[in-house]
Amino acid sequence: MAKLDLSKAKYAKLKKFIDENQGETCGLMPVLHQAQEIFGCIPIEVQKFISEELNVSVAEIYGVVTFYSRFSTEPVGEYVIGVCLGTACYVKGAQKIIDDIGSKLNIKPEQTTKDGKFTLTATRCIGACGLAPVITINDDVYGRLTPDQIPEILSKYTDELEGE
Amino acid sequence: MQFYRAHVLICGGTGCVSSKSHELKAEMEKELKALGIDNEVQIVMTGCFGLCEAGPIVIVYPEGTFYSQVKIKDAKRIVTEHLYKGRIVKDLLYYESIQQDKIKAVNEVDFYAKQKRIALANCGVIDPENIDEYIALDGYQALIKVLTQMKPEDVIEEIKLSELRGRGGAGFPTGLKWDIASQYKDDMKYVCCNADEGDPGAFMDRSILEGTPHSVLEAMAIAGYATGAKKGYIYVRAEYPIAVKRLQIAIKQAKEYGLLGEDIFDTNFSFDIEIRLGAGAFVCGEETALIESIEGKRGMPRTKPPFPAEKGIWGKPTLLNNVETFANIPLIILKGGEWFSKIGIEGSKGTKVFALGGKIKNTGLVEVPMGMTLREVIYDIGGGCPNGKEFKAVQTGGPSGGCLTKEHLDTPIGYDNLVKLGSMMGSGGMIIMDEDTCMVDIARYFLDFTCEESCGKCTPCREGTKRLKELLDRFCTGKGTFEDLDRLESLAYYIQDNSLCNLGQSAPNPVISTLTHFRDEYLAHVVDRRCPTGVCKALLQYTITDKCIGCGSCAKVCPQECIEPVGKVINEKTNRRAYVIDHTKCIKCGACIEACPPKVSAIITQ
């Protein structure tokens, strides 16, 4: 499982964001986006914190967090592999790509490897249909993929980690 | 101000950025500097050129030379050969722009020559992060015209005259929508831009935001003036980081110039825009769900009426339009509604942007006049299916649309025509499928999508889509029966009639349209337990033919150990026998096919 860091500094950062945007009818969403970015996920502890700050019930916050796929309640791996399963990618064989990555990493979609390195997830269309099929690994995008390129791409990330 | 003799336009759309166009720009700048011509040649990152297939794309003006798939190592050659010595680097040209040694400029290439660009007019021409370039091409002139010469009702009249219809899917007349929104009086009113482009395979809204964000800002301000709103929201998907960034820059620049904010052009009109990020929920493209989401709630649709025009964001009157709809507004104001209404066909005026994807040669974005036939779009512009495969169907309208077949290719594209054929315009995704695509599998794919994206508020959609998907799963795994086929059909119509919002009402469309046009494929799955295209793995059967030489390579690799030499005798002397697969144990992994010596190729799937 990936590590979860709930340090005070991070809470302070979130508090700062909330304070700066107070007064506006800014709603819950921007705060949750911020929290997801700071903590990497929005666990119940953070939800309680936001509840106190915004005076919104935890139940409501939990409802919103679990509704949207961008928010997660559990930490994700260091590298998030998103396989686009938009129509264009699907027609061009994205299912095989996600199956292959899954079997290579020994996880199913929406799971994280035991060492916390990779999380595999199926994403919705990222709009790079011209390059289908497409995967993203954190901020890197790989397009026009064929299954035989997968080991090489993954090794870039595993080697990088071992080198550290 | 520096004058440049040549301009190098590099595509900065998501597709080309993924193919490293930023690095390419840096490399070219370095090379220009090395030759000391960096003050003669300007490099500009533009929005999407539309032909994503050929990315990264580089266009050099004044010649209009069209380079495609430019690698970083090619930067040096373009700079030294073309920009320094004036020799076009022929082997980097887009394949179609060079014919019999004659080099065509970018606007003469078939892909572009047939297009008509209104919403995308500035896309790929200007630097989207530079407001001055937008202003140079008549940017914000429409806003000036509206604020200084027109009354709000004149503006609405002009939009009505243009017969523009919403480009997000449903095709509601825009002028009428503005008119209704303008009639509700309240202390606060809103204009909202729906940029939650969730249809898989549609990316025109993203490209507009990335390529010409100011067009949308200008149009929203005009809409604010026409309907009496002071505040605008753009609800954009968080999956589009480049679009979000460009919007932020554009809003900042417009505020600096006083084109947004208080008292614009000293006319007492004030308008401000804020960005709201989506969080990965398809249903938020539905207008009332979007409003819920902006308010910080679960994005579940509300019952209508009241429509957003009456009670929208925070319960206040709200005008909601799609990105592409807004992008048409400035030109309609400048050139007049009548000009716009002359383009297109009855009931569908102007142009529409389509995202071509799937099994088609030129994947990318095209903007064509309404009324062009599907054939022209798919073959003349899109180049047809690659690798000589046969065209089978085109899916329009995303998960809410349907599949059209060969017989429909000569249909002029328009809102009503597509609905008549059981599909819809939708936001403009066009996914092309060839002979290798299984239509049952595609229907299952879309149901998988809607099933997961159903918000869960109403039962027909929440439970119905799940049952539909389960039925389709049965077909794909060879368990489907004739009763299932009947159930599938009746359930599909039930969901269509009884769901709360458009997501549910249109979710069965992919099933209904494939059932109508490709019933024989469903029947093949039921009667013959066979998938004609070989996509549904569970229906494949691996068989060893007479070509078997009895080498046993396949048996060695079989993880199930279900291949044994029990076939007919091949060699009388040694009593060697052909191998046979036990279909009850076979898991269809395909290992045997790979193990069979290529010269023999005795194993086939059918």
Add this chain to the structure above:
Amino acid sequence: MKKSIADLAKIRQETLRKIQLRDKEDTNCRIVVGMGTCGISAGARPCLSAIVDEVHKRGLSNIQIVQTGCVGMCRLEPMFDVYVGNEKVTYVNMTPEKSRQVVVEHIVNKRVIQEYTIGEVEK
């Protein structure tokens, strides 16, 4: 800085001149400079820079300045063609100074400088 409508018009005009180059259909004049190896070694590059500079200084718009390869008369380099409409005039043995004169006379004042043209020089 908040801009007025007049400010906007000014920005529009200035920027348009800069980016007009990207409109293929709107050109009234083309200057094609020979930039083969021969041209470059004979000094075509400073001529090109001079043309660019002069065109800019005079605020001329809709002018394409492009390069081409060797046309086979290397002894007359640096040379360039000026196209106005369908008319083509070839200037040879150019220098940066002469190049500027051509821009001013030929393009601004619409007078061909006969003595620099290939017809005169080759007599």
